[in-house]
Amino acid sequence: MRVIREEGSLRLLVAIVAFFCLCAPASAAVPLSHELCTLGTGSEARISDVLAQSQKFDCSEDKYRFSGAKLWAKIPFRAADLPDGAIEVQGDNNGLTTMEVHSVLDDGSVRSATFSEREVVDSWRPKGHYGLAIPGSDNPEIRNRIETVYVALDRPRVASSLTLLQLASKERWDNLKLPLSAMFALLCGMAIMPFFYNAFFYGALRYSFMLWHSVMIMGTVVYTFSSSGLIFLVFPDTTLTTKFLLNYWTLAICIAASGFFLDRFLEPGKIAKWLRPILLTTAVLPVFVTAYIFQVIEGYDTSIRNYYHASFLPYMAVVLYTMWHAARRGSRAIWFQIAAWTPIIALSLDRIARGMDLYIGIHELDYGLYFALVLETIILAFGVATRIMKLRRNHESTLRKQVELTLLAETDGLTGIGNRRAFEKRFQRNRATREYSHLAILDIDFFKQVNDAYGHEVGDNVLRAVGQTLAQTVHSPARIGGEEFALLIRQEDLDQNGQSPSAIMSRICESLIRVVHESVPEIGQPVTFSAGIAAIPKRASLKSVMATADRRLYDAKNNGRNQIVGFDMSRTPALRGGDTAQA
Structure with a gap:
């Protein structure tokens, strides 16, 4: 466990260092959300048409509510405030197709560049941005003349393609592409490790919350892999629409899985019955909303995404209440959720507010969400490991109690050997193993007289001595009545000694007489025994074999006691010496 904790601490340290590394280049860009203006036109509109109606650009707070197949953004270009070298325009590339970038110089001339969907994909930057070069910005003379x-x-499918617009150094982002991609790859690697722990332990333990946690992990990994842009490195032919769908669906599925995980993970009784359906219903709500967006309206209305982001809010409210509710009920497991999900909820609320265009906010917080998601998988991995160990302890304790109860139910309390129930089980097992070939029923002669003459305490001592002696043999004994014992005679003992079952029982009875005489000296005369023996045919039932042995026991008693009978005397005209023995 110490190794796991040290590994988790190392991951956390790497995540913190990575956070600062990623935030540094992000803050170096120049955001434009407050300065740009927008205009919606038809799909055939050209830059000349747009320049002719430049006065129609909307620079108000409603500028992100546009109509038209093509959206134009007008951006002021202040060369003095920008880094040296070529400048690129960046923004969210989710769901984009073709794009155009035009530079308007101080003399009114225009330099233009048109980018196909494939070129927009190839221009990707870490964290799911595009980076398109501004025409003429690589030439210092022309760059200083660019005004707009x-x-x-x-x-466009998402407003963040505009709200996240910024100007940045092309050279710098070209150089940062590899290290930042490596950092996101490291995050994915850290996030996916608990998945393999779950897969390994689930094969043996079969706890359902491990499956839901695995779904959450894979959703987190796929979301990070897709939204960060790593998907374009591994699968270069991926379209921006595919990335767009993955981003939306993986988050919705993650949320749904987290609700079922929370429900299954907590200790029984820590979530009220009335709260469970509310938790699960709100957890799956984003899945249905996502399906509606993409199947009904095909995801083309940028304002509809507000419904997508809003669909997460009921679940977050219910989760916050559930965590408080479970903590009040004394749940220990819930503290892992509190530690893992509180940062995610805080950062997600900011992301939702920005996604619904309630405010522009700090876009660098998106990096924090990545790290919070990865940190969540690590914290919950500890939680799952802790919960598994507790469940295993509880399971082992239950098994021990079951074994103890079984032993109590199948053990004779006085003698310490098996009772009739245990004897019946051993007989049933013997039908498959054929370990025992004969069954004997043993009875203490005149035991009632012993109790009457010496008291029940002395009688109990006799029973204990008999039980202990029988338990020391290689055969399988049980006490099946007051002074009656049953014995399954092992075939191996017959084979090794070359003796008949009656001879073996005669030897056992002689040993019993001696032990009782030595361990219960209060009894002056010897205590003798009678026994009946029956062979165990292959398909015979316990009832029929015991009936035969019991009948022969009574023959022994009726014939004067202190003897072993291995055949039916009442059905045989003459005694067979090999089947009758004096003890």
Whole structure:
């Protein structure tokens, strides 16, 4: 466990270092959300048409509520405030197709560049941005003459393609692409490790919450892999629409899985019955909303995404209440959720507010969400391990109690050997193993007289001595009545000694007489025994074999006691010496 904790601490340290590494380049760009203006046009509109109606650009707070197949953004270009070298325009690339970037110089001339969907994909930057070079910015003379930049997006699906617009150094982001991608790959690797722990332990333990946790892990990994842009490194032919769908669906599935995980993970009784259906219903709500967005309206209305982001809010409210509710009920497991989910909920609320265009916010917090998601998988991995160990302890304790109860139920309390129930089980097992070939029923002669003459305490001592002596043999004994004992005679003993079952029982009875005489000296005369023996046919039932042995026991008693009978005397005209023996 110490190794796991040290590994988790190392991961956390790496995540913190990575957070600062990633935030540094992100903050170096120049955001434009407050300065840009927008205009919606038809899909055939050209830059000349847009320049002719530049006065129609909306620079108000409603500028992100546009209509039209093509969206234009007008951006002021202040060369003095920008890094040296070529400049690129960046923004969210979710669901984009073709784009245009135009530079308007101080003399009114225009330099243009049109980018196909494939070129937009190839221009990806870490954290799911595109990076399109501004025409002329790589030439210092032309760059100083650029006054305005126009960006055209065909059928944008998310407003963040505009709200996240920023100007940045192309060279710097080209150089950062590899190390930042490596950092996101490291995050994915850290996040997926608990999945293999779950897969390994689930094969043996079969706890359902491990499956839901695995779904959460894979959702987190796929979301990070897709939204960060790593998907374009591994699968270069991926379209921006595919990335867009993965981002939305994986988050919705993660939320749904987390609700079922929370329900299954906590200790029984820590979530009220009335709260469970509310928790699970709100957990699956984003899945249905996502299906509606993409199946009904095909995801083209940028304002509809507000419904997507809003669908997470009821679940977050219910989760916050559930964590408080379970903590009040004394749940220990819930503290792992509190530690893992509180940062995610806080960062998600900010992300939802920005996704619904309630405010622009700090976009660098998106990096924090990545690390919070990875940290969550690590914390919950500890929680799952702790919960598994507790469940295993409880399971082992239950098994021990079951074994103890079984022993009590199958053990004779006075003699310490098996009772009739245990004897019946051993006989049934013997039908398959054929370990025992004969069954004997042994009875203490005149035991009632012993109790009457010496008291029940002395009688109990006799029973204990008999039970202990029988238990020391290689055969399987049980006490089946007051002074009656049953014995399964092992075939191996017959084979090794070359003796008949009657001879073996005669030897056992002689040993019993001696032990009782030595251990219960209060009894002056010897205590003798009678026994009946029956062979165990292959398919015979216990009832029939015991009936035969019992009948022969009574023959022994009726014939004067202190003897072993291995045949039916009443059905045989003459005695067979090999089947009758004096003890």
